[in-house]
Amino acid sequence: MEVLGITQSVCPTCRRIVPARVEFEDNSVFLRKFCTDHGEDRPMIRRGVEEYLRAHRYVKPAQLPDSFAGDDAKPCPEGCGFCSRHEQHLCMPIIEITSRCNMTCPVCIADAGRDWDMSVEQFSQILDSLLAAERQVDVLNLSGGEPLIHGRLLDIVDEALSRSGIVRVSISTNGRRLLDDDGLLEALAERDVVISLQFDGLDDDVYQTLRGEPLADEKRRILDALQAADVTTSLTMTLAGGVNESQLDEVVNCLLQRDHVLSLMIQPLAFAGRGVGLTDTARRLSIPDVVRLLGDTANPAVRSEDFVPLPCSHPLCFSLAFYLKLDDGSSASIAGMLDAPNLLDAIANRTVFGLDEQEFERLREMVYDLWSGPVGSAPDGQAVMSTLSGIMREISCRTGCFDPRGAFGLAERRIKSIFIHAFQDADTFDLARVRRCCNAYPQPDGKLIPACVHNVLGRRTQETGDPR
Numbered sequence: 001m002e003v004l005g006i007t008q009s010v011c012p013t014c015r016r017i018v019p020a021r022v023e024f025e026d027n028s029v030f031l032r033k034f035c036t037d038h039g040e041d042r043p044m045i046r047r048g049v050e051e052y053l054r055a056h057r058y059v060k061p062a063q064l065p066d067s068f069a070g071d072d073a074k075p076c077p078e079g080c081g082f083c084s085r086h087e088q089h090l091c092m093p094i095i096e097i098t099s100r101c102n103m104t105c106p107v108c109i110a111d112a113g114r115d116w117d118m119s120v121e122q123f124s125q126i127l128d129s130l131l132a133a134e135r136q137v138d139v140l141n142l143s144g145g146e147p148l149i150h151g152r153l154l155d156i157v158d159e160a161l162s163r164s165g166i167v168r169v170s171i172s173t174n175g176r177r178l179l180d181d182d183g184l185l186e187a188l189a190e191r192d193v194v195i196s197l198q199f200d201g202l203d204d205d206v207y208q209t210l211r212g213e214p215l216a217d218e219k220r221r222i223l224d225a226l227q228a229a230d231v232t233t234s235l236t237m238t239l240a241g242g243v244n245e246s247q248l249d250e251v252v253n254c255l256l257q258r259d260h261v262l263s264l265m266i267q268p269l270a271f272a273g274r275g276v277g278l279t280d281t282a283r284r285l286s287i288p289d290v291v292r293l294l295g296d297t298a299n300p301a302v303r304s305e306d307f308v309p310l311p312c313s314h315p316l317c318f319s320l321a322f323y324l325k326l327d328d329g330s331s332a333s334i335a336g337m338l339d340a341p342n343l344l345d346a347i348a349n350r351t352v353f354g355l356d357e358q359e360f361e362r363l364r365e366m367v368y369d370l371w372s373g374p375v376g377s378a379p380d381g382q383a384v385m386s387t388l389s390g391i392m393r394e395i396s397c398r399t400g401c402f403d404p405r406g407a408f409g410l411a412e413r414r415i416k417s418i419f420i421h422a423f424q425d426a427d428t429f430d431l432a433r434v435r436r437c438c439n440a441y442p443q444p445d446g447k448l449i450p451a452c453v454h455n456v457l458g459r460r461t462q463e464t465g466d467p468r
Contacts, residue, residue: 001025002023004029004052006019007020007031007432008076008430009031009429009430010429010457011035012038012043012426013035013037014038015426016037017075017077017431018033018035019033020430023042024049029044029052030045031427031428031430044284045430046286046287047289048286048288051288055315056315058311063312065448066132067132068083068086069447069448070082070086070448072084072085077453080434080448080449080450081446081448082133082447085435086435086437086450087436089133091138091439092137092140092141093130093134093141093440093441093448094141094143094441094451095126095142095143096118096143096144096441097123097143097150097156098150099114099116100113100114100115100116100145100146100149101113101144101145102146102149102176104212106210106211106212107211107238107269108273108274108275109275109423110145110455110459111274112145117151117152118156120155120156122444126443126446127159129442131165132446133448135165137167138168139194140166141172141196142160142169143172146174147171148171148175154187154191157171157188157191157193158191168192170194171195172196172236174197175198175219175222178225179221179222185225185229189229189231193231195226195231195232195234196236197222197236198236198238199223199235199236199237200239200244200247201244201246202216202219204216209243209281210244226260227260232262233262234263234264235251235261235263235265236265237266238267238269239268239285239290239293240278240281241282242281243281248294248297249298249299251264252294252297252302252418255416256299256323256325259325261416262416262417263417264416264418264419265421266294266420267420267421268286268289268290268420269282270422270424270455271425271426271427272425272455273455286422287420290420294307301330301333302321306335307321307335308320308321308335310419310438312438313438313439314432314435316433317436317437318422320417320419320420321417322335322415322416323416323417325415325416334415423455429452434453439451441458
C-alpha cells in the first residue's frame with residue numbers, strides 16, 4: 001500500500017466530514033477514512049493507478065462565477081453555495097422542479113415521490129440569481145422527480161427561454177408522458193427543448209433491475225416518437241456493473257445512427273438514494289472501467305483513446321469524447337483530428353464548446369489548421385474537412401453576427417458527444433472533487449449546491465420534511 005494524497009470524505013454511517021487518505025494497492029485506488037464513532041472504512045474508488053495520476057494533468061485554470069452566495073466563514077461544505085473557496089464556475093445547473101414521479105426506480109438518487117412542485121415564481125427567482133453569477137448558461141437542465149408531470153411545465157420552460165442568457169433548456173425525463181400527450185411533445189418541439197431521456201438499454205431484465213418494471217418496448221416507442229417529431233434528444237444511461245454492460249453496443253448505436261440523438265450521458269451507478277439497495281446486485285464501475293467497455297463496443301468509430309477528462313470539472317468526475325457526423329453518415333472522432341492541448345483549450349471551462357464568439361473564432365482557427373494537419377492524410381480526411389467547413393460556413397453566415405443559440409442549433413446534429421459522469425456517494429465522496437464541481441442544484445435562496453453535496457448530504461434533510 002502506498003499513499004497518493006490526503007483529502008476529506010464522509011463517514012458512510014453518520015455522514016460527518018472525516019479525514020481521508022488516498023492510497024493505492026494492486027493497481028486500484030482506495031479512500032481510507034476514519035470516523036471516531038464508526039471506525040475505519042476503505043472503499044475502492046477507482047481502477048488503474050496510472051490513469052488516476054494521468055487524469056490530474058488535465059486540470060485547467062478555473063473560470064470563477066461573478067458572485068458567490070455561499071458563506072466562506074463556515075467550514076466546507078457547510079457554507080456551500082458556492083463560496084469564494086469554490087474553484088470553478090457552473091457549467092450545467094440542474095433545477096429540480098418537482099419531487100413527484102410516476103415511477104419508483106430502485107436506482108433513483110433523489111428517492112423521488114414526495115408531493116411537491118416548484119412554483120413559476122420560485123423558478124424565476126432562481127434564474128435571477130443564476131444569471132447574476134454566470135451571465136450565460138449554455139444548458140439549463142430541468143429535473144425532478146419527473147418534470148413532465150409538473151402542471152406548469154411549459155410556463156417554466158417559457159420563463160427560462162425568455163432570458164437571453166439561457167442558450168438551451170433540457171429536460172431529464174423517463175419519457176412516459178410523451179406517449180400519452182401528443183400536444184406536450186409538439187409544444188416541447190416548438191420550444192426546441194432537448195429531451196434527456198432515461199435510457200439504460202433495450203432489455204426488459206435490465207429495466208426490471210434498475211427501474212422496477214420491464215420498459216424495453218416503451219423506450220423504443222418513445223425514441224421513435226421523438227424522432228418523428230424531430231426533437232433533439234440526449235440519452236442518459238445508468239451503467240451498473242453486472243447488470244447492463246452488454247447494452248452499451250445498442251445504446252452507442254442509437255447515438256450514432258439516429259440523427260435526432262445529440263449525446264449520450266453515461267452515469268456509473270452511484271450507491272446513493274434508493275441506489276443503496278442495489279449494493280448486493282450491482283458492481284461499482286469507475287470511469288476507466290466505462291472507457292474500456294466503450295472501447296470494446298462493436299462500433300469502430302468509438303475508441304478508448306477518444307476520451308479525455310473534462311478540464312472544467314475535477315478530472316475524476318467527467319470524461320468525454322466528441323464525434324463528427326460526416327456527410328456520408330459515418331462518424332469520426334474529433335480527438336483523432338486535434339492534438340490534446342487544442343481540444344482541451346476548446347472545452348476548458350464548459351461542457352459544450354464554441355458557444356461564445358471568442359471560442360467560435362478559436363474553433364475556426366483550429367479548422368483552418370486541420371487543412372494542413374493530420375486530417376489531410378487520413379483516409380476520410382476529405383469527408384471530415386468538407387463536413388467541418390460546411391458547419392463553420394453555416395454558423396458564420398447565418399445572420400452576419402455570432403449567435404450562440406444559432407450555433408448550438410446548427411452544429412448539434414453534426415457533433416455528437418459521449419459523456420461519462422461519475423456521481424459520488426458516501427463511499428467515494430471526496431471534498432477535493434466537490435470544490436471543483438461544475439454541476440450544481442440552484443436553490444431559491446440563490447445558493448448553488450454542488451451536485452454531490454446535495455445527493456450525499458443535502459437530501460438527508462428530506463427525512464425531516466424538507467420537500468427537496
